[in-house]
Amino acid sequence: MFELDRSAILEHPRLRFLTDLVPVHEHLDNIEKFIRICFEEQGWRVAQAGRVVALRATDQDRLSSAFKASLYLGKYNDMANRDRFLRSMVAAGHSYEPIRGETVLFLYIGVAKPVYDHLITYTVGRPTRIAGGQRANVPWGFELPVEARHPEEYEEELERIREVIRLAKQERTEQMQAARAKLPVGYVMPPFLLEFSEEALIKHVFRQRLFERGAQGATVEVVSDMLKACLAIDEEKWTFLIEYHGPHIQQWQKAMRTLRKERLSLRQLAEMENLSPEEALDADLYDLLMATVGKLPPSMWDRMR
Incomplete structure (x- = not known):
């Protein structure tokens, strides 16, 4: 209750x-x-x-979006598939009509x-x-x-x-x-x-x-x-x-814009994080990108705090 x-x-x-x-x-x-x-x-x-x-x-139990996504994709034999919209449409960047x-x-x-x-x-x-x-x-x-x-x-x-x-x-x-x-x-x-x-x-x-x-x-x-x-x-x-x-998308966009503009090498990314080239080769590349070219500046509210 x-x-x-x-x-x-x-x-x-x-x-x-x-x-x-x-x-x-x-x-x-x-x-x-x-x-x-x-x-x-x-x-x-x-x-x-x-x-x-x-x-x-x-969209109770995701059944409404399941039915609509199945109709959209022509999958008539499995129209209660709750994962179809998420894994076949969202993941592929297709239409969001099933939850619109x-x-x-x-x-x-x-x-x-x-x-x-x-x-x-x-x-x-x-x-x-x-x-x-x-x-x-x-x-x-x-x-x-x-x-x-x-x-x-x-x-x-x-x-x-x-x-x-x-x-x-x-x-x-x-x-x-x-x-x-x-x-x-x-x-x-x-x-x-x-x-x-x-x-x-x-x-x-x-x-x-x-x-x-x-x-x-x-x-x-x-x-x-x-x-x-x-x-x-x-x-x-x-x-x-x-x-x-989610919030990481903004970091991805900043990382890609910076890489396209600056044409940085792995060595230069390593220097930003005070890593040797050898250490950079073994580092998690995603984490390295997010910590360097994907790092966002503080917002106005961050500065006030």
Whole structure:
């Protein structure tokens, strides 16, 4: 039976919840109850990672993509072959049509507005967006930036959120749609839903926000939770897709561009790693390339840390 990991949300070190104004615990109880009724009891495999819950992955047991990949390849006598798409299409660099229409529905709890803004930039392959917090629902609190050096400087932001709730919900002097203009950027949105096609996840969302360097810290954390939730649902599929789209791809591209431009010899690569030519001959060539011409410069966020 599915149970929300409340500690991953309520005890997050950068989150400040306004539990005195918002019945957060009651809301979480209800969300947990209806995840069971609406998803788990209907046969969907639900997985939580941190502040993200994967409610529904449509390619259950990879049978939908198995059928579509078999039809694509004309293999009618074995249409439940779960490995065909991964090993005969992904590995060969062929079409991703079998998972283009397969989606994962994510519920985000305790996530601030900047991360939401980063995720809704993906419109292709995102069929669902349910963000009640962009209407009349009250914010749940405030999230300190990952890069914050003086957390005490952000206490006034919580008071700004309290003032918005007071104006809109307690005194009713302003509509929430108007009062929310006073909210700080980092307010914690009420739970929201985003759904992505699996192709969009692996080729765009995970690549740009996780595999490539430079994404904002909180976004990296939440997108990492999304990937962990996918792995919990189908570890083999997502491990295989990461192999063909993961963070090492950027290093490969840099290594090949550098080698093409510089025309380096094995001796020169060895010198970069302080190896003798003899040692280089016995070294793992892949590791040597990644440590030299494939080494990436630090991102802006790395420099700030």
